[in-house]
Amino acid sequence: MKLKLHVWRQNGPNDKGRMEVYEAPDVSPDQSFLEMLDDVNLVLAREGKEVIAFDHDCREGICGMCSQVINGVPHGGQDRTTVCQLHMRKFKDGDEIFIEPWKARAFPVIKDLVVDRGGLEKIMQAGGYTSCHTGGVADGNALPIGNDVAEYSMDAAECIGCGACVASCPNSSAMLYTGAKVSQLAVLPQGKVEAHRRVMVMTEAATENGFGNCSNHYECQASCPKGIDVKFIAKLNREYMKALL
Amino acid sequence: MILDGKCPTGPIETSWDRHRFETKLVNPSNKRKFKILCVGTGLAGGAAAASLGELGYNVHAFCYQDSARRAHSIAAQGGINAAKNYPNDGDSIYRLFYDTIKGGDFRAREADVWRLAQVSNNIIDQCVAQGVPFARDYAGYLDNRSFGGAQVSRTFFARGQTGQQLLLGAYSALSRQVKAGTVTLHERREMLDLVVVDGIAKGITCRNMVTGAIESHWGDAVILATGGYVNVFYLSTNAMGCSVTAAWKAARKGAYMANPCYTQIHPTCIPQHGEHQSKLTLMSESLRNDGRCWVPKKEEDCEKPAGEIAEADRDYYLERKYPSFGNLAPRDIASRAAKEQCDDGRGVGPGKRGVYLDFADSINRLGEDTIRGRYGNLFEMYEKITDENGYKQPMRIYPAPHYAMGGLWVDYNCMSNVPGLFVLGEANFSVHGANRLGASALMQGLADGYFVIPYTIAGYLATVKPGEVKDDHAEFKKSAEEVKANIDKLLSINGTKTPSEFHRELGKVMWEDVGMARSKESLEHALKRIPEIRDDFWKNVKVVGSNEQFNQEIENAGRLADFFEFAEILTKDALNREESCGGHFRTEHQTEDGEAMRNDEDFCYVAAWEFKGVGVEPELHKEPLKFENVKLAVRSYK
Numbered sequence: 092m093k094l095k096l097h098v099w100r101q102n103g104p105n106d107k108g109r110m111e112v113y114e115a116p117d118v119s120p121d122q123s124f125l126e127m128l129d130d131v132n133l134v135l136a137r138e139g140k141e142v143i144a145f146d147h148d149c150r151e152g153i154c155g156m157c158s159q160v161i162n163g164v165p166h167g168g169q170d171r172t173t174v175c176q177l178h179m180r181k182f183k184d185g186d187e188i189f190i191e192p193w194k195a196r197a198f199p200v201i202k203d204l205v206v207d208r209g210g211l212e213k214i215m216q217a218g219g220y221t222s223c224h225t226g227g228v229a230d231g232n233a234l235p236i237g238n239d240v241a242e243y244s245m246d247a248a249e250c251i252g253c254g255a256c257v258a259s260c261p262n263s264s265a266m267l268y269t270g271a272k273v274s275q276l277a278v279l280p281q282g283k284v285e286a287h288r289r290v291m292v293m294t295e296a297a298t299e300n301g302f303g304n305c306s307n308h309y310e311c312q313a314s315c316p317k318g319i320d321v322k323f324i325a326k327l328n329r330e331y332m333k334a335l336l
Numbered sequence: 337m338i339l340d341g342k343c344p345t346g347p348i349e350t351s352w353d354r355h356r357f358e359t360k361l362v363n364p365s366n367k368r369k370f371k372i373l374c375v376g377t378g379l380a381g382g383a384a385a386a387s388l389g390e391l392g393y394n395v396h397a398f399c400y401q402d403s404a405r406r407a408h409s410i411a412a413q414g415g416i417n418a419a420k421n422y423p424n425d426g427d428s429i430y431r432l433f434y435d436t437i438k439g440g441d442f443r444a445r446e447a448d449v450w451r452l453a454q455v456s457n458n459i460i461d462q463c464v465a466q467g468v469p470f471a472r473d474y475a476g477y478l479d480n481r482s483f484g485g486a487q488v489s490r491t492f493f494a495r496g497q498t499g500q501q502l503l504l505g506a507y508s509a510l511s512r513q514v515k516a517g518t519v520t521l522h523e524r525r526e527m528l529d530l531v532v533v534d535g536i537a538k539g540i541t542c543r544n545m546v547t548g549a550i551e552s553h554w555g556d557a558v559i560l561a562t563g564g565y566v567n568v569f570y571l572s573t574n575a576m577g578c579s580v581t582a583a584w585k586a587a588r589k590g591a592y593m594a595n596p597c598y599t600q601i602h603p604t605c606i607p608q609h610g611e612h613q614s615k616l617t618l619m620s621e622s623l624r625n626d627g628r629c630w631v632p633k634k635e636e637d638c639e640k641p642a643g644e645i646a647e648a649d650r651d652y653y654l655e656r657k658y659p660s661f662g663n664l665a666p667r668d669i670a671s672r673a674a675k676e677q678c679d680d681g682r683g684v685g686p687g688k689r690g691v692y693l694d695f696a697d698s699i700n701r702l703g704e705d706t707i708r709g710r711y712g713n714l715f716e717m718y719e720k721i722t723d724e725n726g727y728k729q730p731m732r733i734y735p736a737p738h739y740a741m742g743g744l745w746v747d748y749n750c751m752s753n754v755p756g757l758f759v760l761g762e763a764n765f766s767v768h769g770a771n772r773l774g775a776s777a778l779m780q781g782l783a784d785g786y787f788v789i790p791y792t793i794a795g796y797l798a799t800v801k802p803g804e805v806k807d808d809h810a811e812f813k814k815s816a817e818e819v820k821a822n823i824d825k826l827l828s829i830n831g832t833k834t835p836s837e838f839h840r841e842l843g844k845v846m847w848e849d850v851g852m853a854r855s856k857e858s859l860e861h862a863l864k865r866i867p868e869i870r871d872d873f874w875k876n877v878k879v880v881g882s883n884e885q886f887n888q889e890i891e892n893a894g895r896l897a898d899f900f901e902f903a904e905i906l907t908k909d910a911l912n913r914e915e916s917c918g919g920h921f922r923t924e925h926q927t928e929d930g931e932a933m934r935n936d937e938d939f940c941y942v943a944a945w946e947f948k949g950v951g952v953e954p955e956l957h958k959e960p961l962k963f964e965n966v967k968l969a970v971r972s973y974k
Contacts, residue, residue, distance in 0.1 A: 126614050133836065133837075136878060139878070139880055141880055141881050148401060148576055149411045150576060150614060151618075153410050154408070156406050176721070178721065201886055207402070208403065209523075212523075216511040216512075218515075220509060221465065221467050223462075223465040223466060228462055232420075235477055236476050237472070241472040252403065252405055281464065281467055
């Protein structure tokens with residue numbers, strides 16, 4: 092396959108940035124999207140030109156490092172798929188592809204397609220945990236947890252923290268991300284104890300770090316590579332209301 | 337030199353308890369005066385940083401990713417072992433200990449493995465308390481599955497994402513300490529040197545991967561939890577950023593590298609599809625609970641679709657060769673068996689380098705929904721990569737480099753031979769011997785981080801004056817200058833080949849000559865080729881861009897430069913070890929039916945290598961292994 096790529100290039104946070112055009116002349120359908128970019132970079136490097144910077148690490152869809160908006164959609168629009176697991180067989184010969192970084196005020200660009208997602212860290216640090224010390228906890232089976240509760244908690248816990256939900260949201264909301272953690276812990280007996288405090292400090296941290304409120308577009312769920320359900324935003328709101336009471 | 341692992345003597349059942357009592361303590365009010373650097377935030381590093389922070393130490397944690405939550409522990413799929421014996425199927429601490437020693441082909445230290453088995457139960461409790469949503473049965477109790485090399489069900493899991501959930505547990509504990517102010521996180525930092533003052537580890541030099549700034553950090557102790565080195569093979573299941581760099585920089589400063597030839601080639605990975613591939617993807621070993629491995633009996637059937645091959649014409653080779661463990665034979669054995677079938681011309685798929693992993697029987701017995709419930713995400717991942725539906729046709733799998741049992745030498749306290757330098761998790765060599773059993777890496781990472789280092793580091797710190805050496809010491813400046821000079825050199829060569837091209841070249845040699853089967857001849861060939869490629873690299877590499885910016889080419893070139901030096905030690909270790917054991921298979925040393933043949937007379941020791949310079953023979957130090965609780969025996973899974 093032969094493809095034409097329009098790629099966002101920005102040399103550091105202070106550069107204005109622009110789209111540049113590259114050819115990908117010999118793409119195999121079995122390649123992943125990032126392997127296709129590796130080949131483009133190989134040509135650039137051989138020519139002594141700066142390669143396209145992009146975040147990636149595990150390349151198996153779990154670390155949450157990769158972060159590209161492809162043709163306007165975070166992670167490229169294949170259902171429940173990260174960029175690194177998007178394969179070129181989803182494209183066809185002659186396609187023009189537009190590649191941009193996560194776009195959100197809370198995620199300043201570091202270089203090209205690489206952004207700073209430090210805001211997400213601050214939300215977790217505010218209260219995304221149970222306050223248990225190492226050691227001195229009860230036996231794992233001391234507290235039976237219903238299979239349905241464990242499954243619900245796990246559905247929320249699957250979040251990989253990539254930030255696609257924020258990047259796809261017109262209001263740069265991190266409520267799916269925050270809601271997933273709040274919900275995972277709120278339904279478990281070991282997380283319930285601190286549920287009220289947790290939801291307050293995490294939502295406050297989200298606001299402080301430049302993330303907006305949910306505006307019910309559900310773009311977050313559509314772009315989430317783990318298919319995290321917007322019901323966790325509803326759960327977040329319920330937990331918030333409970334904490335206010 | 338004969339090395340001493342400083343293991344406790346006396347009855348093994350009480351060895352860790354006695355050692356904990358005998359180890360010195362640091363007074364609670366003095367802990368905050370000690371600064372501890374922790375490099376790597378995976379299961380071992382993340383758990384260590386969090387637990388040490390909880391104790392009140394002043395911890396600084398470093399990772400190359402943009403978040404501590406992204407360390408490669410996150411990719412572990414199948415599960416974590418513990419000797420809980422919840423299923424009442426005969427498990428015990430002793431059995432987990434025994435299975436791990438045997439699984440490691442009698443090349444690990446008994447005392448370390450005992451401790452691991454003992455604390456395994458605490459890990460599950462800890463993770464549950466953190467809110468890790470382990471699988472539960474309908475009564476609400478923790479569920480278990482089986483893994484290779486064990487005849488009991490002792491593996492706890494969270495769907496096919498156990499590593500993710502455990503790491504997020506450790507990350508949450510770490511985040512809590514960041515909030516509490518005991519841990520300072522330094523993300524997007526790569527450690528590029530260990531600072532050693534008068535023979536003692538006192539800090540690190542790292543590169544800020546956003547600005548290119550070379551930073552000095554002092555610490556009263558340095559912990560490396562920087563993972564394994566199998567990206568030396570280029571294609572592996574490791575993340576792209578995994579490297580030997582941190583460990584190798586420590587080796588260059590005097591830390592011994594132990595058993596580097598013990599590399600694990602995982603049997604169930606998605607086969608390679610083409611020349612442009614950047615990594616290989618693992619399919620969890622847990623799949624072998626319900627999947628059956630087979631190849632056609634007849635070579636001429638290999639091109640046919642699997643469904644057209646009659647049952648009688650299929651060779652379920654693991655069940656045939658190892659009837660008592662069957663498809664759950666340990667990894668090294670299952671990998672070699674797969675290679676054997678393909679070498680015999682009976683492989684399937686492109687290049688005939690693949691075997692089938694077939695779920696048809698299990699689907700008939702349990703229904704597709706049950707199988708989907710157990711492994712749904714793995715089937716999805718398989719389909720994304722191969723465009724094939726694993727429910728409708730058997731998966732194709734092939735072995736791939738996955739894990740490093742070898743690593744920096746440490747004593748029972750997880751301290752290397754350089755005082756003040758501690759090494760945890762995959763980065764050390766201690767518990768897996770020559771082969772790691774499935775679901776044991778997660779166990780070791782968390783054991784080291786939560787339950788070992790918080791005790792053992794105190795014994796060292798109690799002998800140290802806090803803050804005695806800081807980053808104004810001349811060694812820090814010298815180290816920073818050397819790091820900068822190395823980067824400048826890489827940038828100045830301006831040759832014709834990129835780092836990734838060189839990495840591919842090195843990887844090809846390592847895979848072909850130092851991979852699943854090794855011989856004197858192949859190893860000597862590798863020892864000729866590695867320095868040739870390395871010399872070419874230093875003359876001909878092209879690294880674009882500058883240091884003072886986000887520059888992934890510099891990162892890759894630096895990591896590769898270390899792989900070149902390390903690859904030679906790995907190969908020399910493989911050449912020295914004239915026996916086959918676990919993941920190290922020398923073709924000269926095998927039984928008539930192709931099983932590994934150990935040589936306990938001459939090689940029942942840990943080989944710890946001291947780096948003496950590029951192109952200089954490394955010095956071999958030995959730590960003899962004593963087996964007082966498990967009888968040295970031929971390892972059989974038949």
